[in-house]
Amino acid sequence: MQLSVNASTIPIPFAFPTTFTPLRLRLSLSLSLSLSLTLRLRGMALGLSQIQAIWCLVRRKAIAPLLQLALIVCLAMSVLLLIDIAAMGAISLAVKFLRRRPEKRYKWEPMPITITISADLEQGSLPYPTPMVLVQIPMYNEKEVYKLSIGAACGLSWPSDRIFIQVLDDSTDPTVKDLVQLECKIWASKGKNIFYEVRDNRKGYKAGALKKGMEYSYAQKCDFVAIFDADFQPESDFLMRTIPFLMHNPKIGLVQARWQFVNPNECLMTRIQRMTLDYHFKVEQEAGSSIFSFFGFNGTAGVWRIAAINEAGGWKDRTTVEDMDLAVRACLKGWQFVYVGDVKVKSELPSTLKAYRNQQHRWTCGAANLFRKMSKEILATKEVSIWRKVYLLYSFFFVRKVVAHLVTFFLYCVVVPVSVLVPEVSVPVWGVAYIPTTITLLNAIRNPRLIHFIPFWILFENVMSMHRMKATLIGLFETERVNEWVVTEKLGEAISTKPEPQILEKPSFRLRGRIKLSEIGFAVFLFFCACCDLFYGGNYYFVYIYLQSISFLVVGLGYVGKFVSNS
Numbered sequence: 001m002q003l004s005v006n007a008s009t010i011p012i013p014f015a016f017p018t019t020f021t022p023l024r025l026r027l028s029l030s031l032s033l034s035l036s037l038t039l040r041l042r043g044m045a046l047g048l049s050q051i052q053a054i055w056c057l058v059r060r061k062a063i064a065p066l067l068q069l070a071l072i073v074c075l076a077m078s079v080l081l082l083i084d085i086a087a088m089g090a091i092s093l094a095v096k097f098l099r100r101r102p103e104k105r106y107k108w109e110p111m112p113i114t115i116t117i118s119a120d121l122e123q124g125s126l127p128y129p130t131p132m133v134l135v136q137i138p139m140y141n142e143k144e145v146y147k148l149s150i151g152a153a154c155g156l157s158w159p160s161d162r163i164f165i166q167v168l169d170d171s172t173d174p175t176v177k178d179l180v181q182l183e184c185k186i187w188a189s190k191g192k193n194i195f196y197e198v199r200d201n202r203k204g205y206k207a208g209a210l211k212k213g214m215e216y217s218y219a220q221k222c223d224f225v226a227i228f229d230a231d232f233q234p235e236s237d238f239l240m241r242t243i244p245f246l247m248h249n250p251k252i253g254l255v256q257a258r259w260q261f262v263n264p265n266e267c268l269m270t271r272i273q274r275m276t277l278d279y280h281f282k283v284e285q286e287a288g289s290s291i292f293s294f295f296g297f298n299g300t301a302g303v304w305r306i307a308a309i310n311e312a313g314g315w316k317d318r319t320t321v322e323d324m325d326l327a328v329r330a331c332l333k334g335w336q337f338v339y340v341g342d343v344k345v346k347s348e349l350p351s352t353l354k355a356y357r358n359q360q361h362r363w364t365c366g367a368a369n370l371f372r373k374m375s376k377e378i379l380a381t382k383e384v385s386i387w388r389k390v391y392l393l394y395s396f397f398f399v400r401k402v403v404a405h406l407v408t409f410f411l412y413c414v415v416v417p418v419s420v421l422v423p424e425v426s427v428p429v430w431g432v433a434y435i436p437t438t439i440t441l442l443n444a445i446r447n448p449r450l451i452h453f454i455p456f457w458i459l460f461e462n463v464m465s466m467h468r469m470k471a472t473l474i475g476l477f478e479t480e481r482v483n484e485w486v487v488t489e490k491l492g493e494a495i496s497t498k499p500e501p502q503i504l505e506k507p508s509f510r511l512r513g514r515i516k517l518s519e520i521g522f523a524v525f526l527f528f529c530a531c532c533d534l535f536y537g538g539n540y541y542f543v544y545i546y547l548q549s550i551s552f553l554v555v556g557l558g559y560v561g562k563f564v565s566n567s
Contacts, residue, residue: 064424074411075431084399089442091287107248134222138168138209142230144492152233165194168209204317211315229300231348253308253335257301260344269561270349282446289339299323301345308335321366332381353561355489364468367401368475405472408465417529459551514558523552
């Protein structure tokens with residue numbers, strides 16, 4: 001028997017009416033997507049777990065040992081730096097409280113010449129002959145300050161027939177050269193023995209100019225040479241107070257005066273520079289002069305015995321610190337130096353970040369490069385004691401010119417921030433707090449009036465430590481920028497005047513001239529480290545790291561110092 005079945009009449013369990021077919025498809029699609037998303041999330045979680053496991057393994061096996069080694073090296077260097085700074089501070093304070101002035105340590109008699117020199121004295125009625133003095137003023141396109149230095153040099157109190165003023169102009173701007181030459185003619189018409197000298201090239205930069213200046217016949221008649229950069233303005237009695245040290249002490253080859261600044265309150269950056277340079281003169285120069293009769297010549301505001309220059313081999317241009325080079329070579333010949341802190345010479349601090357960075361690169365790179373070039377020579381010399389050799393190689397060069405720049409950056413800007421990402425490495429409290437605090441206080445002890453600027457000084461110096469670290473490595477390994485010479489920009493009278501805004505000046509140009517990508521990039525790195533320490537760390541490093549990140553960012557955006565447009 002054949003049955004006839006109507007398919008439409010057979011009940012289908014859980015079947016949806018045909019009108020609900022789209023809804024069924026949607027639910028199926030949703031279930032599929034949910035299942036797929038769940039599987040993906042589980043895969044991602046598994047992937048993240050694997051990445052975290054790999055990171056922990058790499059961190060524990062590779063990064064942590066390297067970071068621990070870097071920490072040990074940095075802590076050792078910070079201890080060396082602390083000992084050196086503490087020793088110099090103790091010597092400086094002892095000199096101050098015991099009143100061991102240079103006039104007491106060396107023979108010194110005032111010159112029997114008043115500021116208004118009489119004709120009889122000029123004819124030579126002194127109990128001893130008045131020495132011939134050469135005053136050298138090297139300059140390069142110094143339109144803003146050339147009148148200041150020339151005028152101050154021409155105002156020095158000394159018999160007019162016993163002094164020669166030599167303006168060594170390496171300017172490449174014809175307008176500036178004409179102005180400087182005209183200024184020299186004006187003073188010559190007033191009876192001053194002033195000579196305007198130029199070269200066909202700038203070979204050797206400042207060292208080349210000074211060396212060429214010593215070759216003129218009138219210069220070879222002189223016994224002593226005073227050197228002033230274009231922005232330095234000595235007082236009229238400068239020679240009267242410094243020359244006697246050289247006259248009555250035949251072993252003294254150099255008398256260095258202290259720098260005084262005409263614009264220390266121009267901006268926060270100049271205030272910080274003043275703190276750093278005050279420490280340099282009051283502590284480093286004072287300590288070196290008092291114990292070893294040696295310190296680095298500052299390149300200006302000093303008087304040399306020409307015989308000491310000649311015996312040391314004259315000016316050399318092998319580094320960008322020709323002044324320090326000459327001082328070290330003279331020291332190895334047995335000459336003594338004296339620092340006279342009571343004699344101050346006015347000068348200008350760099351007030352733009354660009355000028356300050358260029359200056360610091362030249363000073364830092366040149367010193368490290370000189371250490372590389374002269375280490376063997378210092379060890380081989382037999383004309384100085386072993387203690388002076390140790391002082392030169394260890395304290396003067398290694399600790400102050402290399403260690404100080406490297407440890408500041410690597411410990412406080414690299415190792416400490418990275419340590420928050422590597423819990424296997426712990427920075428001891430004495431290394432991250434006690435030592436830097438002590439060093440900071442020792443830096444501020446000779447300048448208590450500016451102690452309220454210490455926090456800004458710390459943050460800014462740490463930012464600059466990255467720049468100095470690179471310059472130090474360039475000098476040690478003699479890479480392409482090792483002999484880069486950029487004259488420090490001076491603003492002169494423009495410091496006290498507010499420039500009028502230029503209507504056609506493009507803001508984008510100013511922004512492009514301000515931005516420093518390296519500082520901004522490092523600020524991002526520090527910010528990341530600070531956030532990790534804030535959310536996952538067990539210490540309070542994030543407070544310091546956040547502040548340091550902000551400092552790098554501020555400097556990177558160019559909001560430090562004055563900004564002078566080139567347009």
